[in-house]
Amino acid sequence: MIKLKRYEKLADEISALIREGVLAANDRIPSVRQACNTYNVSPATVFKAYYLLEDRGLIQARERSGYYVREHVQQALAEPAMQAHDAAATDVDVSELVFSVLGSLKNPHTVPFGSAFPSADLFPLARLARSMSQGLRQLSPHAIIADQTDGNAELKRQVAMRYMMTGVMLPMEELVITNGAMEALNLCLQAVTEPGDLVAIEAPAFYASLQVLERLKLKAVEIPIHPRDGIDLDRLEESLATLPIKACWFMSSFQNPIGASLSDSSKQRLSDLLHRHQIPLIEDDVYAELHFGFRPTRPLKGYDNDGLFMHCGSFSKCLAPGYRVGWVAGGRYTQKLAQLKLMTTISPAIPSQAALADYLQHGGFDRHLRKLRHSLELQQQAMLAAAARHFPKSTRVTRPNGGYFLWFEFPEQVNALKLFQLALAQGISLAPGPIFSAKRAFNHCARLNYGHPWGKTSERAMEVLGQIIHSF
Amino acid sequence: MIKLKRYEKLADEISALIREGVLAANDRIPSVRQACNTYNVSPATVFKAYYLLEDRGLIQARERSGYYVREHVQQALAEPAMQAHDAAATDVDVSELVFSVLGSLKNPHTVPFGSAFPSADLFPLARLARSMSQGLRQLSPHAIIADQTDGNAELKRQVAMRYMMTGVMLPMEELVITNGAMEALNLCLQAVTEPGDLVAIEAPAFYASLQVLERLKLKAVEIPIHPRDGIDLDRLEESLATLPIKACWFMSSFQNPIGASLSDSSKQRLSDLLHRHQIPLIEDDVYAELHFGFRPTRPLKGYDNDGLFMHCGSFSKCLAPGYRVGWVAGGRYTQKLAQLKLMTTISPAIPSQAALADYLQHGGFDRHLRKLRHSLELQQQAMLAAAARHFPKSTRVTRPNGGYFLWFEFPEQVNALKLFQLALAQGISLAPGPIFSAKRAFNHCARLNYGHPWGKTSERAMEVLGQIIHSF
Numbered sequence: 001m002i003k004l005k006r007y008e009k010l011a012d013e014i015s016a017l018i019r020e021g022v023l024a025a026n027d028r029i030p031s032v033r034q035a036c037n038t039y040n041v042s043p044a045t046v047f048k049a050y051y052l053l054e055d056r057g058l059i060q061a062r063e064r065s066g067y068y069v070r071e072h073v074q075q076a077l078a079e080p081a082m083q084a085h086d087a088a089a090t091d092v093d094v095s096e097l098v099f100s101v102l103g104s105l106k107n108p109h110t111v112p113f114g115s116a117f118p119s120a121d122l123f124p125l126a127r128l129a130r131s132m133s134q135g136l137r138q139l140s141p142h143a144i145i146a147d148q149t150d151g152n153a154e155l156k157r158q159v160a161m162r163y164m165m166t167g168v169m170l171p172m173e174e175l176v177i178t179n180g181a182m183e184a185l186n187l188c189l190q191a192v193t194e195p196g197d198l199v200a201i202e203a204p205a206f207y208a209s210l211q212v213l214e215r216l217k218l219k220a221v222e223i224p225i226h227p228r229d230g231i232d233l234d235r236l237e238e239s240l241a242t243l244p245i246k247a248c249w250f251m252s253s254f255q256n257p258i259g260a261s262l263s264d265s266s267k268q269r270l271s272d273l274l275h276r277h278q279i280p281l282i283e284d285d286v287y288a289e290l291h292f293g294f295r296p297t298r299p300l301k302g303y304d305n306d307g308l309f310m311h312c313g314s315f316s317k318c319l320a321p322g323y324r325v326g327w328v329a330g331g332r333y334t335q336k337l338a339q340l341k342l343m344t345t346i347s348p349a350i351p352s353q354a355a356l357a358d359y360l361q362h363g364g365f366d367r368h369l370r371k372l373r374h375s376l377e378l379q380q381q382a383m384l385a386a387a388a389r390h391f392p393k394s395t396r397v398t399r400p401n402g403g404y405f406l407w408f409e410f411p412e413q414v415n416a417l418k419l420f421q422l423a424l425a426q427g428i429s430l431a432p433g434p435i436f437s438a439k440r441a442f443n444h445c446a447r448l449n450y451g452h453p454w455g456k457t458s459e460r461a462m463e464v465l466g467q468i469i470h471s472f
Numbered sequence: 473m474i475k476l477k478r479y480e481k482l483a484d485e486i487s488a489l490i491r492e493g494v495l496a497a498n499d500r501i502p503s504v505r506q507a508c509n510t511y512n513v514s515p516a517t518v519f520k521a522y523y524l525l526e527d528r529g530l531i532q533a534r535e536r537s538g539y540y541v542r543e544h545v546q547q548a549l550a551e552p553a554m555q556a557h558d559a560a561a562t563d564v565d566v567s568e569l570v571f572s573v574l575g576s577l578k579n580p581h582t583v584p585f586g587s588a589f590p591s592a593d594l595f596p597l598a599r600l601a602r603s604m605s606q607g608l609r610q611l612s613p614h615a616i617i618a619d620q621t622d623g624n625a626e627l628k629r630q631v632a633m634r635y636m637m638t639g640v641m642l643p644m645e646e647l648v649i650t651n652g653a654m655e656a657l658n659l660c661l662q663a664v665t666e667p668g669d670l671v672a673i674e675a676p677a678f679y680a681s682l683q684v685l686e687r688l689k690l691k692a693v694e695i696p697i698h699p700r701d702g703i704d705l706d707r708l709e710e711s712l713a714t715l716p717i718k719a720c721w722f723m724s725s726f727q728n729p730i731g732a733s734l735s736d737s738s739k740q741r742l743s744d745l746l747h748r749h750q751i752p753l754i755e756d757d758v759y760a761e762l763h764f765g766f767r768p769t770r771p772l773k774g775y776d777n778d779g780l781f782m783h784c785g786s787f788s789k790c791l792a793p794g795y796r797v798g799w800v801a802g803g804r805y806t807q808k809l810a811q812l813k814l815m816t817t818i819s820p821a822i823p824s825q826a827a828l829a830d831y832l833q834h835g836g837f838d839r840h841l842r843k844l845r846h847s848l849e850l851q852q853q854a855m856l857a858a859a860a861r862h863f864p865k866s867t868r869v870t871r872p873n874g875g876y877f878l879w880f881e882f883p884e885q886v887n888a889l890k891l892f893q894l895a896l897a898q899g900i901s902l903a904p905g906p907i908f909s910a911k912r913a914f915n916h917c918a919r920l921n922y923g924h925p926w927g928k929t930s931e932r933a934m935e936v937l938g939q940i941i942h943s944f
Contacts (some may be wrong), residue, residue, distance in 0.1 A: 099811055106621065108614055120613035129608040132823060136601040141592035142580055144794035149578065179651050179796075179817040186816055190687075195667060211815045215662075322616035322822030324651075339571055343683045344658055345651040349821035350794030351604060 007048035010039055012294040014049065018058055018069055019292075019401060029059055029067045076388030080396035080409040082226040083441070089198045089221050089243065090438040092214040098207045098435050104424050111461040114420075114429030118404050118451025120321055122375055124368050128320055128355060131363055135354030148347035151177035151327075155353050158360035159313070159327055166288075168302040174329050176337045179348040181286045181314035181326035186212055187340045188282040188310045189247065191333045193218055197246040200239060202231055204407070204436035204445070206256040206284070209249055213438070220438040221245055225255060227398040227407065230262040233269055240277050247280050253297040254287035257436050257447035258407045259400025261297065271303035280333070281309040286326075289318035289369055291402040292377045307331030315356055318369065323352040375453070376404050382454040383462070390466030404451030414444045414472045422468045428461045479520035482511055484766040486521065490530055490541055491764075491873060499541045501531055549860055552868035552881040554698040555913070561670050561693050561715065562910040564686040570679045570907045576896050583933040586892075586901030590876050590923025592793055594847055596840050600792055600827055603835055607826030620819035623649035623799075627825050630832035631785070631799055638760075640774040646801050648809045651820040653758045653786035656800035658684055659812045660754040660782045661719065663805045665690055669718040672711060674703055676879070676908035676917070678728040678756070681721055685910070692910040693717055697727060699870040699879065702734040705741055712749050719752050725769040726759040729908050729919035730879045731872025733769065743775035752805070753781040758798075761790035761841055763874040764849045779803030787828055790841065795824040847925070848876050854926040855934070862938030876923030886916045886944045894940045900933045 017023045030038060035046040050067055053059045059067045105115055112119075143152075156172045163170040178184040193199060195217035201209055203222035213220050221239055224232045231250060239245060250270075253261045262270065274281050283300050291297055301311035310333055314326035325348055330337040341347070359365065380399070383406060387397055396409040410416070416432035423430055431449075433442030452458070489495045502510060507518040522539055525531045531539045577586055584591075615624075628644045635642040650656040665671060667689035673681055675694035685692050693711055696704045703722060711717060722742075725733045734742065746753050755772050763769055773783035782805055786798035797820055802809040813819070831837065852871075855878060859869055868881040882888070888904035895902055903921075905914030924930070 095811070095815075099814075102621075102814075106618070108618070115617075117617050120616045123613075125608075125613055125616065129605065132608060133601065133605050136597075136604060141595075141597060144592045144597065145587075145589050146578070146580070148794060149574075179820070182815075183817045208815065215812070215815050322620060322819070324817070324819060324821040339567070340687070342571075342574075343567075343654075343680065343687050345655045345796070345817060347794070347796060348651070349796040349824045351824055351827070352821045355823070 006041060007045045007052065008294050010035075010041060010045060010049040011052040014053060015058060015293060019399065023069050025069050025071050027069045028065075029069065031066055076384070077391065077393070077395050077397045079398060080227055080407065082224045082232060083203075089219040092210050092218070092220050092438045094207065094435060094438065094440065095211045095214050097440075098211055101420065101431065101435055105429050109427060110424070111428040111457060112452055113448040113461065113465075114431045115449045115451070116431075117321060118317065118376070118449070119453060121453060122372055122451070123319060123321060124363065127363050128323070128359055131359035132351060132355035134362075135356075135358040136351055138358070139350070139354050144350050147350050147353065149342065151175065151347075152350070152353035152357050154357040154361070155325075158357060163329070166296045166298050166302065168299065170329055174331065174334050176328050176330055176334060176341055177348055177353060178326045178328060178341060179345050180316050180324045181284065181312045182208065183341070183345065183348075184312040184314075184326050184328035185209070185249070185282060185284055186216075187337050187344065188312065188328060188330075188333070189213075189216055189218065189249070190340055191310075191330075191336045192247045192280045192282075198243055200236065200245050200248040200250075202250060202255060202258075203439075204257055204433065204442050206251070207431075207435040209284070210436075210438055222438060225258055225260055227258050227260050227400075230255070230260040230266055231270070233266060233273070236270070237273055240273065240279060245279060247282055248274065249282040249284060250300070251284045251287070252300045253285060254290060254400055254403030256287070256403070257405050257431065259398045259403055259405060261401065262300070264298070267298070267300050267303050271300060271309075275304075275306070275308060278308065283309055283311045285311055286314045286317050287403040288313060290373060290376060290404065292373055293401060297402075301329060304331065307333075310337070318372065319359070319365065320352070320356060323356065324348055325352050325356055373402075376402075376451065379404070379450040379452070379454050380406070382458070383448065383450040386459055386462035390463045391469055392466075395469070404449055406448050406450060408446050408448060410444045410446070410469055411472070412444055414469055416443055416446050419446065419468060419472075423465055426464050426468075428465060430465070478513060479517045479524065480766050482507075482513060482517060482521040483524040486525060487530060488765065491871065495541050497541050497543050500537075501539045501541065503538055549856075549863065549865070549867050549869045551870060552699055552879065554696045554704060555675075561691040564682050564690070564692050564910045566679065566907060566910065566912065567683045567686050569912075570683055573892065573903065573907055577901055581899060582896070583900040583929060584924055585920040585933065585937075586903045587921045587923070588903075589793060590789065590848070590921070591925060593925065594844055594923070595791060595793060596835065599835050600795070600831055603831035604823060604827035606834075607828075607830040608823055610830070611822070611826050616822050619822050619825065621814065623647065623819075624822070624825035624829050626829040626833070627797075630829060635801070638768045638770050638774065640771065642801055646803065646806050648800050648802055648806060648813055649820055649825060650798045650800060650813060651817050652788050652796045653756065653784045653798035654680065655813070655817065655820075656784040656786075656798050657681070657721070657754060657756055659809050659816065660784065660800060660802075660805070661685075661688055661690065661721070662812055663782075663808045664719045664752045664754075670715055672708065672717050672720040672722075674722060674727060674730075675911075676729050676905065676914050678723070679903075679907040681756070682908075682910055694910060697730055697732055699730050699732050699872075702727070702732040702738055703742070705738060705745070708742070709745055712745065712751060717751060719754055720746065721754040721756060722772070723756045723759070724772045725757060726762060726872055726875030728759070728875070729877050729903065731870045731875055731877060733873065734772070736770070739770070739772050739775050743772060743781075747776075747778070747780060750780065755781055755783045757783060758786045758789050759875040760785065762845060762848060762876065764845055765873060769874075773801060776803065779805075782809070790844065791831070791837065792824070792828060795828065796820055797824050797828055845874075848874075848923060851876070851922040851924070851926050852878065854930070855920065855922040858931055858934035862935045863941055864938075867941070876921055878920050878922060880918050880920060882916045882918070882941055883944070884916055886941055888915055888918050891918065891940060891944075895937055898936050898940075900937060902937070
């Protein structure tokens with residue numbers, strides 16, 4: 001566990017109250033004296049916590065009056081509920097649609113609400129370049145060849161240490177370094193399925209997982225996911241009992257696109273369920289480091305004690321986009337995954353691995369992460385506030401505690417693919433709902449990316465989007 | 473075409489005469505005056521050519537007598553012939569055997585005759601590290617994300633220029649940058665086959681191609697390959713006429729493991745054959761730059777005028793091991809290959825691409841290649857000479873004009889897997905014949921790597937190998 005200072009813990013607790021709506025916009029937060037009594041801390045600790053909350057844009061001081069929850073923090077639009085979803089197995093056929101949407105993102109002048117990546121400006125690229133020089137200087141010629149088989153040992157040690165911080169003890173030997181999480185997820189599926197097999201995924205699901213299923217000729221069993229509670233466990237239990245599901249592919253934290261995270265008790269129940277049926281889990285956890293609270297998330301992998309779960313992570317979303325370094329903690333499938341990796345790409349780039357190994361030791365990763373999370377949280381608030389101003393009042397929107405996506409449910413008459421076309425004509429991209437479903441459901445939904453610095457262009461783009469949505 | 477100086481051309485012609493045995497060991501080569509007359513060049517040109525040949529270890533001066541072909545150049549052991557091979561389709565099941573062999577290579581103290589890589593000491597790693605710094609400095613944050621879809625534009629331009637040097641005009645748009653050639657080859661197979669399909673490969677074939685076929689559940693049709701003439705085209709013609717072959721996977725230059733290269737007329741005939749049947753070719757050409765003659769090889773891709781051939785290349789064997797940058801020139805399959813790449817790994821590392829783009833512009837690639845080829849050629853001669861000294865006289869061995877592998881055919885009673893075990897126990901690795909065949913044929917054969925600087929250890933290892941072989 002990351003050791004939190006007392007004032008950070010206090011700020012975290014108050015953040016949670018605000019996010020969960022216990023403290024609403026313009027509510028006065030406890031006075032310093034009250035807080036000292038309530039939380040049994042010193043006035044200095046309270047001050048430091050409040051300064052931190054102010055810095056994070058959650059509260060503001062009013063002269064002679066104390067601290068208040070800021071206006072734009074307030075959720076003006078309601079949250080979406082879970083949509084009913086048929087759980088029968090479906091052949092997947094969305095790749096062409098996804099590629100036509102992704103192709104639209106190439107124009108650098110388009111407002112990138114449809115992008116899958118946060119802005120590269122949020123990452124310490126210059127510092128990483130220094131770590132690259134340092135890493136290459138220390139790399140022996142022998143390692144350039146040998147690390148292709150085994151991965152960079154120091155990098156594996158550093159990744160194992162980050163698992164420790166989430167409370168998961170993981171031997172380095174269980175890690176296979178891959179070409180980003182995308183390769184890891186591909187390998188996991190190939191390790192435990194054959195063409196024609198059924199795989200349980202979320203609905204809505206990350207579109208790339210649908211493309212991978214399609215490519216490997218697997219069938220999708222779509223399990224609905226609630227924006228706050230996460231995957232529908234009753235439904236999953238039923239599907240596992242009635243369908244010959246061979247694997248589950250889930251995101252336990254800040255699910256893409258809906259932002260849900262499982263509670264600890266849900267994680268325990270899900271783990272029990274999968275162990276009872278002995279169904280391997282492929283855990284896609286690429287947003288794990290982008291939590292807005294101070295506490296790191298504990299992956300489902302932490303609830304697995306006999307190697308049934310494969311946990312896939314990556315540095316692409318939290319540190320080093322384009323370096324293409326991810327990994328899988330492969331449990332009982334580790335050797336098979338390592339062999340599949342050798343047969344698919346041999347190895348991810350050795351210089352990238354050396355650079356990250358050096359950065360994780362000396363670069364200040366936790367400091368960078370605090371800054372990144374803070375930026376993302378503020379940008380989320382800005383997008384939520386803009387949506388409240390410009391979108392119809394009956395629009396529903398998620399408010400995830402991490403990541404960089406919002407999921408919008410528009411009024412029924414909105415056609416997301418049409419909306420996508422109209423917005424693109426005005427230079428604004430978005431990710432339309434149907435690309436997140438094997439059934440092309442979520443026709444009136446869209447995912448918007450708030451991972452780019454907010455400014456007038458973004459504000460104006462939200463206004464234009466609002467006008468288009470109103471026109472339906 | 474690389475523009476050769478007149479003396480380089482002359483040296484090249486004489487090298488060929490020596491390699492082909494027209495000039496034998498201790499033969500006197502033409503006097504300077506004779507050469508001036510024969511080749512219609514100036515004495516200075518002849519002197520420069522002879523100095524070059526001396527420098528390459530092919531000839532030596534004897535006082536007052538002139539230049540002679542050096543002793544150890546001479547091929548003391550005969551070349552192998554082509555082995556008969558059943559062309560029926562075969563399920564592939566060699567992966568475990570291959571992995572057990574590869575696992576043996578991890579010990580850095582083992583003499584690496586079994587390795588698939590040349591020594592990393594042969595590559596300009598420090599210069600590449602400088603290109604990495606330079607490349608990262610020039611890379612915009614936007615490109616770190618955008619290049620994942622399209623590849624580094626400057627790198628693609630540089631690769632297209634190298635095709636031009638072999639006489640192949642290739643639009644940049646036909647290039648998909650991949651995570652080494654291994655990913656390119658995987659994607660090509662997936663682009664044109666379905667599980668259960670038949671694919672024609674060489675016998676013996678690169679073992680990784682067998683592993684990939686096994687993984688993708690494809691069946692192998694093994695076409696015998698002659699060490700000097702290359703693939704048996706009559707046999708291929710017959711197989712294409714009688715079997716539902718969906719694709720061919722061939723190496724046109726310095727084939728691994730047997731070292732064969734196709735002549736221009738064979739390339740033309742092969743191309744005609746495949747176009748008549750409209751069978752896509754997957755051309756694995758990762759050793760193209762490692763030719764000992766001065767002339768670059770022209771790939772089969774250069775004989776294709778309607779996009780039927782996919783040409784896969786890589787920098788891993790000729791410049792930057794571990795950087796994991798390869799490519800495919802995809803012909804009519806380019807878009808499909810680009811999409812498959814996005815679904816498999818998204819992209820090879822952007823820093824690696826930026827480093828190579830800078831190096832190809834400013835690093836002195838051709839100078840490095842000349843040095844590398846020279847080292848490999850000398851090392852080949854040293855290994856051939858050692859084999860002639862220590863191995864049974866009935867041993868046959870190839871003498872390829874490039875690459876870094878020799879293929880040995882031992883007397884019939886030698887069991888290559890047994891030999892592998894016995895040699896490993898003495899700290900010497902080799903690649904036993906059966907891992908190069910879906911049928912586990914080539915039981916008395918082995919591939920030896922001469923890609924490492926030659927020295928006393930290598931010499932002693934050849935002696936020990938010879939003792940083991942004699943013991944059978």
